[in-house]
Amino acid sequence: MKNRIFSILCQNAPGVMMRITRVFTRRQINIDSITVGIEPSGLARIILMFKADDKHTELLRHILLKLEPIEAVEVIEPEDSVVREVALIKTNPLPPDQHWRIVEQIERAGGKIIDSREGAIIAEISGEHDQIERLLRSLGPEVLREVARSGQVYISREF
């Protein structure tokens, strides 16, 4: 099934997320990624990624639009939008020769070293989902101790 993205503009108040997520839960649709930011207007923008067929996507959109705190539901086409994700990574303590190799590898992938202590590294990488996936795979579980990921944020390319 196709990846779907909703960009939801809604009131920034307690319980709104519960109202939204239960619409998906009830229909046994898994939310793959969810991010929330506050717009300059004070409204919240929630970006949701899930998989569903056309019929369900349309139904979900209409049901969400009926929720009182929701102002707008935009369907974003992944192809027509700018997508970014951030990952923060922490490595295990590494012996000096490996340490430098890993630093180089992270920087070559577009990442940035934020902190380093006793051979362990904290770094940040932002970019497209696949780009981050590739770096994480190449570092592997031997090196990585912890990964925190933001989920994907999208903005349409339309002005």
Added chain:
Amino acid sequence: MAEMTGAKAVWECLKAEGVKHVFGIPGGAIISTYDALYGETEITHILTRHEQAAAHAADGYARASGRPGVCMTTSGPGATNLVTGILNAYMDSSPVIAISGQVSTTAIGTDAFQEADMLSLMLPITKHNFIVHRIEELPEVFRMAFAIATTGRPGPVHIDLPKDVQLSKAELEIPAKVEYRKPLKLDPTPSEVTRAVELLVHARQPVIYAGGGVIWSGASPELIELAELLQAPVTTSLLGKGAIPEDHPLALGMLGMHGRMVANLAVTECDLLFAVGVRFSDRATGDVHHFAPRAKVVHIDIDAAEIGKNVRVDHAIVADAKRALRAIIEALKQHLRKGRTSEWLERVNSLRRNLAPRMDYDDVPIKPQRAIKEIMEVAGPDAIITTEVGQCQMWAAHFYRVRRPRHFISSGGLGTMGFGFPAAIGAKVACPDHPVIDIAGDGSFLMNSQELATAVENDIPVVVCIFNNSYLGMVKQWQDLFFGKRRSQTYLGKTPDFAKLAQAYGAWGDRASKPSEIGPKLREAMESGKPAVLDIVVDPDEHVLPMVPAGGRLDEPILT
């Protein structure tokens, strides 16, 4: 602006919305609001004996009057007792405002005495729900609650009211100056109308299918005008009963599992299904793949989320039913060539003649069909009929010819046993000049029979006609038809003597065992001026037939 407590503000807000009646039961977390009711003259509070009944009564009040019904409870068990009633109102799009007390804001989340997380419990079963955190928000919350409940597709709204908010004081302006801003498409676009008219003028075998949305939008006159203009037969959903007088020559009766055969066959044969204010419930459509198989489907509904949800739609109009029908009628008037449907009407009328259901049985025990006939004759066109759930409900839905909108009140989406009697109480409070009759089952009546006390104490003379078959009859029917007659746990055995039960409460009570007794005794019950129970002993082995099995095709019913 005036300084007042939250408790006082509740009643001021309700009065500002035009509320005259509230159904409820007090308790610790709502006691100060009830204190502020003491001496209030503009609002009548009806003390029910169970909160579920308060919710159903508010629902019945709303459905009979078209105005929102209000119920009130304490926190915890009082509030959770509302749940079935509120979901019932939600499923059937009925504007109910439910208010319950809550523990103080400082105690919320501490598992305080009689604390229930009503915000979470009510969330999926209301159109919207609120908790009032500060007294300053109270007028706005009430204003919005009524707006939400009554705008667009109606539905219930719950307000959770913490104890400290009721006690605190503030300068308040009531009604609050807030506007409900949710965008709503009420009018059809010109191109939507043109396309609908094109489909209608090309149809040779049209059927109009009307639901509760027609009744809520007050579109019955337009529905009838359209049907007559097109000479198209009209079927309805359960909740659409009364949208067209069921003795109108174009009315086919109800569609679906227990619908009229003529309606089910007409929908199966039609080339255009013109659906207004319906949601294509599985109980109405049967197998959706064989539903109206030859037809183009037009669907008018105010709720965009209903379009294409259950059946494929060829032309959708998201709009208010009344406005959409009006626009279509005006456009049609320019177009129509007369008499295009005469062959179709002949076909439908011959089906109707051949499949007319029989009601004139003289048997003892009484056949339920005959009981409906007797009730219909005595009750007259003004009577508001409510129903419980089960065979009793389907006898009423299938056979009772409802003449007016808002005169048939039944639990459709949820199928809630115990709904009919408190709903009748609510309907009678809303419409005191109309006779109100609950067509009940013995099982269903026992689920809220304690409300006899409410009816007697508050002098609300509704009549309950119990179709007493000593069974949970509809479940028994399924067991007989689909489970090899293994009647597991459906025999009610020695049900109470309902006439004596009624009398014990101070109500009128009697029993009818022969068909000829029903009419005179019902008349006596209605003329008693008291709440009344007529215990009609009916044939326990009678099935509601024809019946389309769940998921079956409308043209393949079980006949015997």
